[in-house]
Amino acid sequence: MGLALLVIIWLITFFSTYFFVAQTWWLPHGAAKAAEFIDHQFALTYVLMGIVFVAAQGALGWLAWKYRDDGSSRKVEYSHGNTKLELIWTTLTAVLFVGLNLMGSHVWASERFEPAAAGSVPVEVTGMQFAWYFRYPGPDGKYGRTEAKLMDPSAGNDAAIGLDTTDPAAKDDVVTGTMYPPVKREVDITLRAVDVIHSFFVPSFRFKQDAVPGLAIHMHFTPTEIGEYEIPCAELCGLGHYKMHGMLHVVSQEDFDKWLAAREAEKQ
Amino acid sequence: MATLSPTIRVQQTDQGGGGTAPPIPGGGGDGGRGDGYPDHGQRLRRLRLALAIGLTSVTMIFISLTSAYIVRRGLPTFDDHTGTYIQDWIPVQLPLALLLINTALLAASSLTAELARRQIIRQAALAPVRSIPGVSLGRESGFPWLALTVVLGFGFLTGQWLAWRELADRGFYLATSASSSFVYLLTAVHGVHLIGGILVLLYAAVVSLLHRPVEGRRIVVDVTAWYWHFMFGLWLGIFALLWFVR
Amino acid sequence: MVAQDAHAHAGPQGFIRKYVFSLDHKVIGLQYYFLALAAVFVGMFLSLLMRIHMIWPTAILPLVGEIRPETYLQLLTMHGTIMVFFVLTTAPQSGFGNYFLPIQIGAPDMAFPVLNMLSFWTTFVAFVVMLAAFFAVGGAPLHGWTGYAPLSALTNSGPGEQLGADLWITSIAIFCIASLMGALNFITTVLDLRAKGMTMMRMPLTCWAWLITAILGLLAFGVLLSAGILLLLDRNLGTSFYVPLVVVNGQVMGHKGGSPLLWQHLFWFFGHPEVYIAILPGMGVASQLLSTFARKPIFGYKAMVYAIMAIGILGFVVWGHHMFMSGMSPYSAFAFSIMTMAIGVPSAIKTFNWLGTLYKAKIRFQTPMLYAIGFVSLFVSGGLSGPFLAQPVLDIPLHDTAFVVGHFHLIMGVAAIFGMFAGTYYWFPKMFGRMMNESLGRIHFVFTLIGTYCIFMPMHYLGMAGQPRRYSQFTEVAYLQHLMPLNRFITYAAFVTIAAQVIFVINLFWSMFKGPKASDNPWESTTLEWTTATPPPHDNFAGHTPVVYHGPYEYSVPGAAKDYVMQTDPAGVTAH
Structure with a gap:
């Protein structure tokens, strides 16, 4: 049975590790500025944890086989442990874990502590059962007022987020169901939710943030590649959670300007 | 013991986890013979221990509620209308005079509970003497401190009820604002705990009417009295929170 | 005194007092165990339905009918809740703990037997109320076992969020009360009822695990209870603890100013210790078994x-x-x-010490030991994905994906279950007086170990590729399509693994009645439960009071006659 255990544990270790190393299933291609840092930290953590994983599982299988009761008269080492070894092990783990943590912290700080840089594109993202709406403030740079009692999800866009059309600031607000950010410019998003918690998740951007009713959460990211990206909702929000799905079309600056101008023209 | 000298030696290292040593008298609650018929001192000790442990979880309930209170009080909420965060905390106008009277009632009941506790300790101590034929120690029972505690406890609860009525008259219902929700909630949870204490006190009173052995009653009264003191302290904390952190 | 003792040791007569409303911690322990066994099969069945729906979203199943997206979420909620509360909290702590904690510390019973009985029956009521949620109008709630507000705090946020959700919260509140009573009993028992010579540092590691678990429960369940009360008030009496101004499908709700994050803080203040409530007893059992079957003191x-x-x-x-x-x-x-990274350090110490215990040992591979080794393997695998999730930056892509599902299932689901299996195979002879079948046990082990790895390891890959959790089907998101083969593989693995559990059930019930009779100490263990008769008498030690002379894991002591020294052996003089 010792040998069987060795084989089983080593095989499990081999296959688990193989699919990680071969990257058969891996993080989607990174298409935002943060992806590079996060992927680096991920790879570092992954290598270190991978070594510990293989070492621990390998040792477990080996010890089980090597020290099986084979009926021989071999003596068991009578020992209650080794305090020095314990201390070395504890220190090493503490250094490894805490060090790893500190290494990643600056990325978190730059992502979450600092506000978006000047000149970024403001977009308000509103989640509701089961759709995302995106609002651009228009030339005045100000979001118009929204009212809870005006919200009508069945009417879509402006009405869905309850835009108060009597507010002058709301006149030039553009509300869409698909997000169009320009490439290589920071996007300053304001996350809101009208009913329950949703989560704005763009796997390719390594971006995720819950949208919480009662809060307006400011976040920012910078897309680096033109393309279409999916936004699956990542917080359980009700029966349609699996189909709460938005699209993000990253376009060039010219296309963005053209697109926004066309939307503004539609409004008039 | 010398003839039974150990032939083997169990290693005593730093990591030994016990090793060999003669049993330590009292080291591990020696003689704790379960629920069977332990002596009363031991039962009392065990129940007091259990009370302390139980009150820890009661404390956790109130810690979570009060921290929720403090967090909620300082928490802004996003206002659609203005597009900014606003504070929506409305301080509740507490019926201070009534609550002070209630506090006095509960303080008095805590005092009478303590007197009841000491009274029954004396009775328990004298019980062996009393069992000697021909020895008379005067009247069997002293002043009914226990009954008075129950009455004062009911008085406090009635007072709290009146305070709720007063709050409702001032327009503060449970769902009126976050602050009023917390006022009702904290007082209600405290009240439920007090009702539990009153039930135990009533049980002790019934037991005393049934002339059960005084040692058994002593344990019930002792533990309930400590519980009662704790509830008084808890009320002071809640009252202070509601008044000073409005 | 003698007469009194004799009275105290007489067991109760009559079926009801003996098996139903028993005050005997051993009977109560078994009651908890079988409650958890029933619950685990309910939970497992729900997970099977979920896996089927993920792969064949339109399938119409016999007896069950069509699983719709909302049905899937209801299954998910009930699976999580039942597994966490009625299996992972109930079996290792209340089940095995009730049965073996008093015996292992040399006590005749728990400190408060009536309270013990009450806590079991309160748990039972909680379970019934939980199951009743299935039959409420609208069905069971769909808000997940974490019950995030406002989804859980509004009655119109989805199917099952009416009566079903109220029953769900009520059940959890009742369960909290039961757990608080249990925790109180456990702590008092350990602190006050230890036999002569059983110092704290001579307690088996199982007892340490049960004690710390009880303390965690004592501090955590009160918080969940208050969180649940607030949620009930929000749902039914219009308060706004968790719900700000929200508009559900165009309808403005009456709440204002509440904080959804408040629920999360309160819930996770309970929820994280709950993870350790589930796994610590498993660690205790693994430590005890590794030492016993390696014939070596614990490292x-x-x-x-x-x-x-x-x-x-x-x-x-x-x-x-x-x-x-x-x-x-x-x-x-x-x-x-x-802090989270710091918690990896004591976890790593434990792993290191388990490996150290095996070093230069002489391992006997009976079924309990296989499960203990499996526990260590799973604990390592599940634990090492922790440092990914503990780093906020890496949590950005991984949070709420299948990676998390794989992580916590390996560590608090499967590892804890392996602890339970290990405990079952190890203590079965003491509990039922018969041995379980070794061959069936080994087959069950191999299928379960490989099967669970096949189910939960691929979930890490899915999560990295960005598959969100709690998706009932993957038809709506384009980039999830290429992950379907892996999802299908997981479902097939789940079929096989769940089928393999039948082997366990057969072994359990067959051995209970037909297994070979067990001796008092079949594994040659050292702890107190193996000094008494099999099964133990009503007062555990038949009127005799054990006295403890040794630490719990004195195996292969040089010079001793046998390769183990019982804790009650007076300095090992039997070696003559």
């Missing part, structure tokens, strides 16, 4: 005790790592993250 007993304590303490300051993406202050994420 670093004191380090193990301190590690359990450290895990218990740190477990209360890491709840925020569930909330990195929740809108909580990003600054506090730092503190929570460091």
Whole structure:
């Protein structure tokens, strides 16, 4: 049975590790500025944890086989442990874990502590059962007022987020169901939710943030590649959670300007 | 013991986890013979221990509620209308005079509970003497401190009820604002705990009417009295929170 | 005194007093065990339905009918809740703990037998109320076992959020009360009822695990109880603890100003210690078994005790790592993250010591030992994905994906279940007086170990590729399509693994009646439960009071006649 255990544990270790190393299933291609840092930290953590994983599982299988009761008269080492070894092990783990943590912290700080840089594109993202709406403030740079009692999800866009059309600031607000950010410019998003918690998740951007009713959460990211990206909702929000799905079309600056101008023209 | 000298030696290292040593008298609650018929001192000790442990979880309930209170009080909420965060905390106008009277009632009941506790300790101590034929120690029972505690406890609860009525008259219902929700909630949870204490006190009173052995009653009264003191302290904390952190 | 003792030791007569409303901790322990066994099969069946729906979303199943997306979420909620509360909290702690804690410390019963009975029957009521949610109008709630507000706090946010959700919260509140009573009993028992010579540092590691678990429960369940009360008030009496101004499908709700994050803080303040409530008893059992079957003292007993304590303490300051993406202050994420990494240190100590126990040992591979080794393997695998999730930056892509599902299932689901299996195979002879079948046990082990790895390891790959959790089907998101083969593989693995559990059930019930009779100490263990008769008499030690002379794991002591020295052996003089 010792040998069987060795084989089983080593095989499990081999296959688990193989699919990680071969990257058969891996993080989607990174298409935002943060992806590079996060992927680096991920790879570092992954290598270190991978070594510990293989070492621990390998040792477990080996010890089980090597020290099986084979009926021989071999003596068991009578020992209650080794305090020095314990201390070395504890220190090493503490250094490894805490060090790893500190290494990643600056990325978190730059992502979450600092506000978006000047000149970024403001977009308000509103989640509701089961759709995302995106609002651009228009030339005045100000979001118009929204009212809870005006919200009508069945009417879509402006009405869905309850835009108060009597507010002058709301006149030039553009509300869409698909997000169009320009490439290589920071996007300053304001996350809101009208009913329950949703989560704005763009796997390719390594971006995720819950949208919480009662809060307006400011976040920012910078897309680096033109393309279409999916936004699956990542917080359980009700029966349609699996189909709460938005699209993000990253376009060039010219296309963005053209697109926004066309939307503004539609409004008039 | 010398003839039974150990032939083997169990290693005593730093990591030994016990090793060999003669049993330590009292080291591990020696003689704790379960629920069977332990002596009363031991039962009392065990129940007091259990009370302390139980009150820890009661404390956790109130810690979570009060921290929720403090967090909620300082928490802004996003206002659609203005597009900014606003504070929506409305301080509740507490019926201070009534609550002070209630506090006095509960303080008095805590005092009478303590007197009841000491009274029954004396009775328990004298019980062996009393069992000697021909020895008379005067009247069997002293002043009914226990009954008075129950009455004062009911008085406090009635007072709290009146305070709720007063709050409702001032327009503060449970769902009126976050602050009023917390006022009702904290007082209600405290009240439920007090009702539990009153039930135990009533049980002790019934037991005393049934002339059960005084040692058994002593344990019930002792533990309930400590519980009662704790509830008084808890009320002071809640009252202070509601008044000073409005 | 003698007459009194005789009276105290007489067992109750009559079926009701003996098996139903029993005050005997051993009967209550078995009641908990069988309650958890029933619950685990309910939970497993629900997970099977979920796996089927993920792969064949339109399938119409016999008896069950069509699983719709909302049905899937209801299955998911009930699966999580039943497994966490009625299996992972109930079996290792209340089941095995009730049965063996008093015996292992040399006590005739728990400190408060009536309270013990009450806590079991309260748990039972909680379970019935939980199951009743299935039959409520609208069905069971769909808000997940974490019940995030406002989804859980509004009655019109989805099917099952009416009566079903109220029953769900009520059940959890009842369960909290039951657990608080249980915790109180456990702690008092350990502190006050230890036999002569059973110092704290001579307790088996199982007892340490049960003690720390009870303390965690004592501190955590009160918080969940108050959180649940607030949720009930929000749902039914219009208060706004968790719900701000919200508009559900165009309808403005009456709430204002509440904080959805408040629920998350309260819930995870309970929820994270709950993880350790599930796994600590498993660690205790693994330690006990590794030492016993390796015929070697546990490596670093004191380090193990301190590690359990450290895990218990740190477990209360890491709840925020569930909330990195929740809108909580990003600054506090730092503190929570460091604390979470710190909790990896005592966990690593434990793993190291388990391996150290095997080094230069002489391992007997009976079924309980296989499960103990499986536990270590799963604990390592599940544990090592922790440092990914504990780093806020890496949590950004991984949070709420299948990676998390794989992580916690390996460590608190499967590892804890392996602890239970290990405990069952190990203590079965003591509980039922018969041995379980070794061959069936081995087959069950191999299928379960490989099967669970095949189910949960691929979930890590899915999560990395960005598959969100709690998706009932993957038809709506384009980039999830290429992951379907892996999802199908998981479902097939689940079929096989669940089928293999039939082997366990057959072995359990067959051995209960037909297994070979067990001796008093079939594994040649040292702890007190193996000094008494099999099964133990009503007062555990038949009127005799055990006196303890040794630490719990004195195996292969040089010079001793046998390769183990019982804890009650007076200095091993039997060696003559």
